[in-house]
Amino acid sequence: MSVSRYHCQLRQSAAERRAETHPLTWRLREDGAVVGLDEYLDKDGYAAAREVLDHQSSDDVIATMKEANVRGRGGAGFSAGMKWSLTMKGEGIPRGYLVCNADEMEPGTFKDRLLLEQLPHLLIEGMIIGGYANHSRFGYIFLRGEYVEAARALTRAIEEARAAGWLGNDIAGSGYDFDIALHTGAGRYICGEETALISSLEGNRANPRAKPPFPGQSGAWGKPTVVNNVETFCNAPAVMRHGAAWYQALSGELSNDGGTKLYGVSGKVAKPGLWELPIGTRGSELLERAGGMRDGRALKTWLPGGGSTGFLLPEHLDEALDFDTIGKLGSRMGTGLLTVINEDQSVLSLVRNLEQFFARESCGWCTPCRDGLPWTVKILQSLERGEGERGDLEMLDKLGSDLGPGKTFCAHAPGAAMPLQSALKYFRDEFERGVAHPPSNAHADPIPVGAV
Ligand SMILES: Cc1cc2nc3c(=O)[nH]c(=O)nc-3n(C[C@H](O)[C@H](O)[C@H](O)COP(=O)(O)O)c2cc1C
Ligand code: SF4
Incomplete structure (x- = not known):
């Protein structure tokens, strides 16, 4: 097993991952291989897209996403249903683009990679639902350049989906046209910022753009554009298949946010890895699942969701890991992948x-x-x-x-x-302690210029 695969490991057995409780990961194979089209179809794949395309309007989809309270998993936690409702669409408005943000360069973050490498059809199905809700005919997956295995899996899955009529014109006989292109980035963190991503996608320097206008009003090539994270799109099929109430119930009492979250732990723990757990799970449970601190060293501090989040203390591990709770502690949940620091580290x-x-x-x-x-x-x-x-x-x-x-x-x-x-x-x-010890007379008042 390569080092990179190790960091992408889901540490939950197939027995623990059930369709009723693990909407993101229950279809994953134990051997870590890609779930191809046939296997995905056997595991209820594309059933949500079929239901949406056959029986629901764009407004129905948006209402369900809002009610389920699916909050964006890219870091900011903005409601996906709300974002989709704010996109300009309808009579006389040009059809825009749907963009999946798969740039994943946040330090300490490796959750989207698991879905991209092993479950590409779940993302494609989520994008079909997102595209339909947003009146888009075309979607892009903006992928981090270094994710070579993911690029391979996605390329194959897009071809499979196209050949089977799940992408292209008149998807599954529904009259809806939608296709996806894979676009690999050149390895810049700023390309993950949604407006810089759009600039880069257009072939320009990856400079962010001032908002407003928001991408939903004027994004890629001046058209309404929806940008969502990989994990956000991957939640859509289960929400549409089982309903908003079911999705909300997954987090239960733990959080007002709906669903589950791909949480992870890296740093000085015994067993770094990923887990799909109800959103709002406490940090202490994650640390326990990660086998506790490595070599018996004490926990000093931790980052809750990547390098761009604020440090928290050991006592904060008892708080729910969700957007609002971690925000109130003065940090951000970010990507929800903990970086654990021990007492020996500076x-x-x-x-x-x-x-x-x-x-x-x-x-x-x-x-x-x-x-x-x-x-x-x-x-x-x-x-x-x-x-x-x-x-x-x-x-x-x-x-x-x-x-x-x-x-x-x-x-x-x-x-x-x-x-x-x-x-x-x-x-x-x-x-x-890093300030050099001042010389003994350094605190004396300076002698005024011109004084005798
Ligand atoms: C510097 C920077 C880097 C970012 N990198 C990513 C990223 O790699 N993936 C991602 O989904 N969002 C990233 N974001 C957040 C995106 O701008 C955007 O909010 C997100 O893709 C929206 O998707 P969501 O609503 O589904 O979370 C980044 C933001 C900033 C400021
Ligand atoms: S737009 Fe400004 S804040 Fe954002 S990366 Fe560029 S220089 Fe930094």
Whole structure:
């Protein structure tokens, strides 16, 4: 088993994964091979798309998605049904595009990869439903360039679906035309931001665009465009097959959000991996499923959903992992893949590493991000060497605030600010220790110029 496959492992047996409780993963094979068209059809595949195309209107689909409260799994948690209801469509409006965001470059995140590599037909079925609801005739899957296995699986699945009449003109005799193209990116994190993704898809430099207009009004090639995450689309077939009430009940008392979530754990745990669990499952249960801390070391801190989320403390593990609860703790659920840090690790070095990544991935369009992130990295590096200067921590506070929401064109900079600000809040002493010991007379008042 290769290292990359190891990180993509679902740690739930077929016996645990049932159609009634695991809508995203119950069809996965134990051997990790791709679920091809025949097997997918045997496992109730395309039944939801058939039901929608034969018996429902676009408005019916949107109403059910809204009622089920499917919140976008790409990180922001925006209601999928609401997004679909806000897309411009109808008489006289040109038909737009449906885009699946499969760029997945968030540090510590490897959930979409599992679905893309092993269950490509579930994504295609979800996109057919999304396309129908949004009056689109064409969909794109924008795939992270390094996901070579996923590209292979998707290419084959698209061909299979086309040959079987599930893509193309007059899908399954319904009169609805919809096709999908796979577009592989060139490995830039910013391409995951939906408007940068659209720029890149059009063949332009991957710069984000100011909103409004939102993509649902004017997106790819100026047409209404819906962008959703892989996992979001993969929820649609089960919602349409079993209904909003069933989907809502999956999370039960744990959360107001509907359904399940592909949660994951990486870092200093015994068994990193992925699990499909009701949304709102506590972090402590995830840590337990991951076999606890590796080598018996104590938990120091954790990131709840990728590098662009804020650090949380061990006591926060007892909170529900959902968008609202984690938001109230001052962080974000993000992708829902935990990164676990132990007592031996330096949070300062971890933050420097993350900020280096964010600085490298900045598109450079706005000043706080283009110049502020490298400046942040420079200060963090000097603190790491124990050569920090007085005032460095205050400068990091200021840089964190200048990178915050509302100061830049896109959410890349606010995402980068989150680990920095939360680390300064919870682990300030680590940063303070990096300030070089001032010389004994450094605190004396400066001698005024001209004084005798
Ligand atoms: C810098 C940056 C990178 C992002 N990367 C991804 C990504 O790889 N995949 C993703 O689905 N969303 C990503 N997003 C969020 C998208 O902009 C968008 O909100 C999401 O694709 C919408 O899908 P959803 O509503 O289904 O979550 C990123 C956002 C930012 C600011
Ligand atoms: S915040 Fe950063 S990535 Fe986003 S537009 Fe500005 S420079 Fe580009």
